[in-house]
Amino acid sequence: MSILFTNARLIDPERGETRGALLVEDGRIKAVIEGGELPEAAEVIDCRGHCLAPGIVDLGVKVSEPGERHKESFASAGRAAAAGGVTTIVTRPDTLPAIDTPETLEFVVRRAREDSPVRVLPMAALTKGREGREMTEIGFLRDAGAVAFTDCDRVVTDTKVFSRALTYARSLDALVMAHVQEPGLSNGAVVTSGKFASLRGLPGVSPMAERMALDRDIALLEMTRARYHADQITTARALPALERAKNNGLDISAGVSVHHLTLNELDVADYRSFFKLKPPLRAEEDRMAVGEALSSGLIDILCSMHTPQDEESKRLPFEEAASGAVGLETLLPASMRLVHGGVIDLPGLFRALSLNPSKRLGLETGRLSKGAPADLVWFDPDAPFVLDRATLRSKSRNTPFDGARLEGKVLGTWVAGRSVTETR
Amino acid sequence: MTFRARHLLGIEPLHPTEITELLDTAQHYAELNRQGRAPRDVLAGLTQINMFFENSTRTQASFEIAGKRLGADVMNMAMQASSVKKGETLIDTALTLNAMRPDLLVVRHPNSGAVDLLAQKVNCSVLNAGDGRHEHPTQALLDALTIRRAKGRLHRLSIAICGDIAHSRVARSNIMLLGKMENRIRLIAPPTLMPSGVAEFGVEVFDDMEEGLRDVDVVMMLRLQKERMDGGFIPSEREYFHRYGLDAAKLAHAKPDAIVMHPGPMNRGVEIDGTIADDINRSVIQEQVEMGVAVRMAAMDLLARNARAARQETGVMA
Numbered sequence: 001m002s003i004l005f006t007n008a009r010l011i012d013p014e015r016g017e018t019r020g021a022l023l024v025e026d027g028r029i030k031a032v033i034e035g036g037e038l039p040e041a042a043e044v045i046d047c048r049g050h051c052l053a054p055g056i057v058d059l060g061v062k063v064s065e066p067g068e069r070h071k072e073s074f075a076s077a078g079r080a081a082a083a084g085g086v087t088t089i090v091t092r093p094d095t096l097p098a099i100d101t102p103e104t105l106e107f108v109v110r111r112a113r114e115d116s117p118v119r120v121l122p123m124a125a126l127t128k129g130r131e132g133r134e135m136t137e138i139g140f141l142r143d144a145g146a147v148a149f150t151d152c153d154r155v156v157t158d159t160k161v162f163s164r165a166l167t168y169a170r171s172l173d174a175l176v177m178a179h180v181q182e183p184g185l186s187n188g189a190v191v192t193s194g195k196f197a198s199l200r201g202l203p204g205v206s207p208m209a210e211r212m213a214l215d216r217d218i219a220l221l222e223m224t225r226a227r228y229h230a231d232q233i234t235t236a237r238a239l240p241a242l243e244r245a246k247n248n249g250l251d252i253s254a255g256v257s258v259h260h261l262t263l264n265e266l267d268v269a270d271y272r273s274f275f276k277l278k279p280p281l282r283a284e285e286d287r288m289a290v291g292e293a294l295s296s297g298l299i300d301i302l303c304s305m306h307t308p309q310d311e312e313s314k315r316l317p318f319e320e321a322a323s324g325a326v327g328l329e330t331l332l333p334a335s336m337r338l339v340h341g342g343v344i345d346l347p348g349l350f351r352a353l354s355l356n357p358s359k360r361l362g363l364e365t366g367r368l369s370k371g372a373p374a375d376l377v378w379f380d381p382d383a384p385f386v387l388d389r390a391t392l393r394s395k396s397r398n399t400p401f402d403g404a405r406l407e408g409k410v411l412g413t414w415v416a417g418r419s420v421t422e423t424r
Numbered sequence: 425m426t427f428r429a430r431h432l433l434g435i436e437p438l439h440p441t442e443i444t445e446l447l448d449t450a451q452h453y454a455e456l457n458r459q460g461r462a463p464r465d466v467l468a469g470l471t472q473i474n475m476f477f478e479n480s481t482r483t484q485a486s487f488e489i490a491g492k493r494l495g496a497d498v499m500n501m502a503m504q505a506s507s508v509k510k511g512e513t514l515i516d517t518a519l520t521l522n523a524m525r526p527d528l529l530v531v532r533h534p535n536s537g538a539v540d541l542l543a544q545k546v547n548c549s550v551l552n553a554g555d556g557r558h559e560h561p562t563q564a565l566l567d568a569l570t571i572r573r574a575k576g577r578l579h580r581l582s583i584a585i586c587g588d589i590a591h592s593r594v595a596r597s598n599i600m601l602l603g604k605m606e607n608r609i610r611l612i613a614p615p616t617l618m619p620s621g622v623a624e625f626g627v628e629v630f631d632d633m634e635e636g637l638r639d640v641d642v643v644m645m646l647r648l649q650k651e652r653m654d655g656g657f658i659p660s661e662r663e664y665f666h667r668y669g670l671d672a673a674k675l676a677h678a679k680p681d682a683i684v685m686h687p688g689p690m691n692r693g694v695e696i697d698g699t700i701a702d703d704i705n706r707s708v709i710q711e712q713v714e715m716g717v718a719v720r721m722a723a724m725d726l727l728a729r730n731a732r733a734a735r736q737e738t739g740v741m742a
Binding site: 195197198201202204316317320 | 535619620
């Protein structure tokens with residue numbers, strides 16, 4: 001079975017943008033054709049001059065199975081991913097119960113295989129029950145398919161426990177992902193401290209809490225030499241520390257959610273709980289600094305931090321409302337704001353969305369070169385639309401982009417050369 | 425600009441002329457109250473429900489008296505003892521009450537923004553009686569009326585607000601109101617009780633009482649919550665009183681005719697010396713309580729008028 005994509009803007013994160021055609025055979029990219037004769041193929045897709053890029057690898061997606069399937073299932077998350085050009089979702093273990101044993105991990109792998117049209121790679125908890133006391137069976141979990149280890153938004157506060165877990169993970173070459181937020185400062189806070197927090201009378205956390213946590217973790221990395229990924233770097237103050245750690249040769253990478261790059265604290269406005277995130281939205285200067293860091297490559301990975309919450313958990317006073325936003329379907333169009341705003345170019349964007357997460361997890365995906373898996377997204381980067389959250393495929397529709405004007409529409413998604421595009 | 429709003433949720437959205445209209449109406453009621461001639465027909469036939477999700481004897485009583493003086497049917501709901509305990513959400517509680525068709529809901533809630541949320545879900549007028557650390561509009565209005573009566577004006581005054589500003593909705597609403605009316609505002613507090621980013625509010629910030637009180641016309645003291653006294657935000661009650669409690673020596677730095685205010689209830693010997701609180705030449709604390717009733721009568725009167733006008737505009741029979 002072969003497919004020929006013609007007349008495409010090929011967005012290659014490694015070599016830049018070219019015009020041409022792409023031949024896919026047996027689930028892999030057979031050839032990138034930039035001119036001359038086009039080969040024969042069973043199916044020909046005319047990309048009509050729009051973009052063809054490696055499918056997005058979204059690191060840190062919450063699928064609420066097991067425990068809260070009414071919020072999101074593998075079937076609904078998979079459909080949302082396919083609609084958003086996400087070809088691999090890397091799931092978080094902050095489910096009920098937490099994914100902290102090989103048995104629960106096998107459940108996830110099996111459910112994902114049965115129900116999801118896109119690839120699903122699970123992460124597992126770093127400590128049992130995500131309680132920060134005892135490490136999980138990192139070896140068994142890795143053998144069962146865990147691609148990284150994380151306690152998600154819970155920080156392992158016991159430094160001894162964390163340093164041992166890092167040391168042990170290092171021996172297995174396992175990646176540890178951590179939430180960087182000093183809990184002593186952030187407990188009870190729901191927004192970033194400053195004028196806006198004071199105006200609204202909401203408890204705020206200093207942006208310094210992020211740098212403090214990152215500084216601690218960097219010191220532990222010098223000690224343990226573990227492989228480490230900071231889930232979301234969202235403040236300017238944390239960036240110099242990250243840069244120094246990279247220059248010092250530590251095995252560290254960092255991510256950021258698209259929400260922190262496209263929204264700021266003022267979007268909370270009159271207590272809009274769909275804008276309540278963890279960490280909270282930041283000041284505009286932070287948003288801009290983090291955007292530059294993504295563009296320069298200091299921040300490696302751009303993700304959605306997809307966190308489904310039902311209406312009930314959001315329709316509460318702001319302090320009591322649940323945190324998080326869904327993002328699988330809006331990741332690409334929201335990210336396009338960065339491209340249209342001149343912050344980053346398309347190849348740079350797909351380094352952050354596809355190539356870098358693939359490299360960090362040791363995957364072959366994320367590339368548009370011969371031999372790579374044919375995980376592809378075809379999209380019109382300029383198509384404008386107003387998002388109506390009622391149209392989202394996610395079971396939970398807690399998006400901060402409801403009613404927002406976005407540009408960039410996914411026209412088709414392929415996983416291993418097979419179309420997963422839903423026709424509706 | 426006249427006050428046309430459906431709800432009174434905060435001072436922030438009000439225009440100075442709306443504030444003046446509210447104060448003028450309250451001044452009118454203050455006079456009628458003193459003459460014992462409050463008109464019982466203003467809110468006659470209207471139902472006022474006081475929903476207090478946080479205990480408050482004084483404010484609740486003030487709203488109850490204000491409503492009754494204008495002839496409203498007033499009902500108090502002790503929300504802490506009711507369905508909230510059974511797990512009902514705020515929105516469901518609001519919808520349930522809404523179905524009973526009240527005309528005025530007076531709401532106090534421990535979470536900032538909760539009253540705004542509730543107001544979005546009901547058809548009647550909502551009056552914010554304090555939400556978390558956010559706003560307490562009728563307190564700011566009664567403070568403004570008290571100042572205006574004592575000083576003869578509500579602009580170009582130098583006003584110090586002292587104490588636990590970080591946790592105070594009274595401070596926020598007062599900063600908004602007094603700022604809109606073009607006064608100089610000085611905030612005085614230990615840095616641990618000062619909100620972040622406060623310098624951007626267009627105020628002067630002090631951590632020294634004597635310096636902050638220099639030549640002010642008005643000294644507003646704030647209540648220090650008991651649970652914040654021991655070690656968390658300040659070292660101790662006695663150190664706080666020594667450095668920030670209002671006594672004669674500190675007050676001497678203010679103008680000789682400066683007035684002293686407190687939203688109550690007072691902690692004598694913590695934030696204020698008892699003799700100052702009781703000094704009838706300086707303290708207007710009792711007058712604040714009196715103006716509280718008048719301001720709440722005015723607010724409810726105007727909200728009821730606005731609701732009537734809105735109904736007539738849409739052609740629905742009142």
